[in-house]
Amino acid sequence: MPINRLERFAHNLDWNLLRTFVVVVEEGSITRAANRLLLQQPAVSMALKRLEQSVGHRLIDRGPGRFELTEAGERLHTLCHDIFTAIVRLPEAMVSSGEDIAGHIAIHAVSHALNPAWDRAIADFFQLHPRVTVGVTIETTTDVIRSVERGVATLGLSDGIIPEGLDKAPFCYERYALYCGRGHRLFGAPDARLEDLRGEPYVSFLADVLGGPHMGPVTAVRAVGSFGQQVRALAFNVEEVLRLVVANAGIGMLPIHLTGPALAAGELWQLPPHENLPVTETFRITNPGSALNPAERAFLAHVADVAPWHWGEPHQSN
Numbered sequence: 001m002p003i004n005r006l007e008r009f010a011h012n013l014d015w016n017l018l019r020t021f022v023v024v025v026e027e028g029s030i031t032r033a034a035n036r037l038l039l040q041q042p043a044v045s046m047a048l049k050r051l052e053q054s055v056g057h058r059l060i061d062r063g064p065g066r067f068e069l070t071e072a073g074e075r076l077h078t079l080c081h082d083i084f085t086a087i088v089r090l091p092e093a094m095v096s097s098g099e100d101i102a103g104h105i106a107i108h109a110v111s112h113a114l115n116p117a118w119d120r121a122i123a124d125f126f127q128l129h130p131r132v133t134v135g136v137t138i139e140t141t142t143d144v145i146r147s148v149e150r151g152v153a154t155l156g157l158s159d160g161i162i163p164e165g166l167d168k169a170p171f172c173y174e175r176y177a178l179y180c181g182r183g184h185r186l187f188g189a190p191d192a193r194l195e196d197l198r199g200e201p202y203v204s205f206l207a208d209v210l211g212g213p214h215m216g217p218v219t220a221v222r223a224v225g226s227f228g229q230q231v232r233a234l235a236f237n238v239e240e241v242l243r244l245v246v247a248n249a250g251i252g253m254l255p256i257h258l259t260g261p262a263l264a265a266g267e268l269w270q271l272p273p274h275e276n277l278p279v280t281e282t283f284r285i286t287n288p289g290s291a292l293n294p295a296e297r298a299f300l301a302h303v304a305d306v307a308p309w310h311w312g313e314p315h316q317s318n
Helices: 003-012 015-027 030-037 041-055 071-088 116-128 141-150 217-225 238-246 260-264 294-303
Strands: 060-063 066-069 103-109 132-138 155-158 167-181 202-205 231-235 251-255 268-271 279-286
Touching: 015 030, 015 041, 015 071, 030 041, 066 071, 071 141, 103 141, 103 294, 116 132, 116 294, 132 294, 141 155, 141 279, 167 217, 167 238, 202 238, 217 251, 217 279, 231 238, 238 251, 260 268
Parallel strands: 103 132, 103 155, 202 231, 202 251
Antiparallel strands: 060 066, 155 279, 167 251, 167 268, 167 279
């Protein structure tokens, strides 16, 4: 293609169509994309059609019960991801370095991602760099990963399946057990069996949905034990899952190191299985393609060697 045609294409392209395309792919639905963009469904459908006409390829193969990116759609989505990451990070890339480091750090994390060694490293960092500011946002697993992919977050703390394009390092390990509230029929029963739990209403984390994109060890225990198929309540943070289990909305899996007070107060009871309990891993994730400001570069270098925390191990009890 001659260079003048390439330039003409870039000049004539409505860049907002790329934004719409990315949202459609992320939502997996024209209707959900329209809701997120605060547009009417026909407007989103027309935008997708205009983009397909502009690039000369069908991008999404969609029909009743079917929504799949074509090969051209996959390539365009990858390019759009790189474009938007670069745009999001433009303000940070323009910040100049200096001896007195300043700038903002954005940390996006799932709830209760805890590592005491990390906390000490953060305290040391802000003593060294008092002009640096930080913002912490608590999100679902999916949203943390998406924030890092887009370059919105300097760093993410997340469980789940981390995409290959992101860098990851272990942050902490948590052991989970199954619990019920005081009003449950098995509360206080020392001889409860796993088969007694089949069909019991379940309180689930959003990332712990059977068949979801981030199934892990906790989900595997549910599948093996044949419990938790009837999800009565969903929550994205530990506090809400704990509250719902205590309220007897259903049984639920919780990190062992966070249930001590409720157990001591007689609000929770641990159910089987009692052996081979699942351990989840939370990762520290970053986007190697993000343009970082001086504060972000200094912060990531400062915490790079912080060891993961193994909750429940005697040598790492806090």
